[in-house]
Amino acid sequence: MAKSNPAEELSPFATPALLVLATLADGPKHGYAIMQESERMSGQPLGPGTLYAALARLERRGLIEAVPSDDRRRPYRLTGLGASTLQAHLAQLQSFTHAALGRLEGGAA
């Protein structure tokens, strides 16, 4: 199985993937819980089709994995690669946010 650069899934145009990773940051969740949590975090509902498109991509790239379960509602969790990728991306966003806010405040002064 070919695995491309995992960071591709976290491009600025891949918000659903970022939301899924962020909701899994504090522990495994199944699909419904991911949808609820991501809406709570972002204020935007995540549709079931969009959610599973993101889950399939993230799983294929090794950023998340399914947790063995007898329940039909299969939970997912971050892999080590997923956690480090998410952390790096969030740090990048934080740096960007600081820089942008600094410019805004500098411009307003």
Add this chain to the structure above:
Amino acid sequence: MNPHRLVGLYPAAWRQRYGEEFLALLEDQPPGAIQTIDVAWGAIDAHLFPQAPEGRFRMFTRIAGIAALGAGVSLLLGFLFFIPNINELTVPVFYGMATVALFGIHMRQLPSRPGLAWLGFAFAFGGLFSGMSFVVLTRIGMIPTNGGELGWLAGIALWIGFSALGAVMLAIRVFPTISGLAFAIGSPIAMVGLVANSAATTSGALDLLGQVGIVIYAVGWLVVAWSLLTLQPNEGVLGTAA
């Protein structure tokens, strides 16, 4: 829409992996209109960009199948609405058969060289080119180079060689499956139509046979399209392709 039907929109390989849990999700939260559209969009995404290990294979065969469908429909439309001069078939038929051969070779070597899956596009572009150029040529009345009787015979030999090679290669790979069998049948049907058409051209007297040949050729493409669109990578010997 019923959750079972919504899940049914997704490719079989996808359903095998995610179908049960996705159904559970849709049953937990029955989708409204917007969610239904979202699921339908997700299904299109899953068809176009499969994430399963055999995804690339599925994507290329599906694109090739759609192209073959376009080729068959184009050929039929060209025949029904433009009543072609038999000589005008040289270019589209040649490309059509060449692409069958390319695709057959491609499928044969795919297990050992999965990185070359993109070659499946040769079939897609060639198939569409075959059908569309048929329509265009018959529309504008252009007659491609005709090398006389010897040229036609050489052309027929090439077509038969190309199509036989491609059909045999692909048939070997997919024969245990129904869709593979359809391809193995569809390609010879296309060849029979082609030979009938060429025989009519060579003699210059069997116009009806030639026109029947065109229709058979187009039907052959449609069968090929069906076989590719229903082909499952985890069936038969294709299970080793991923």
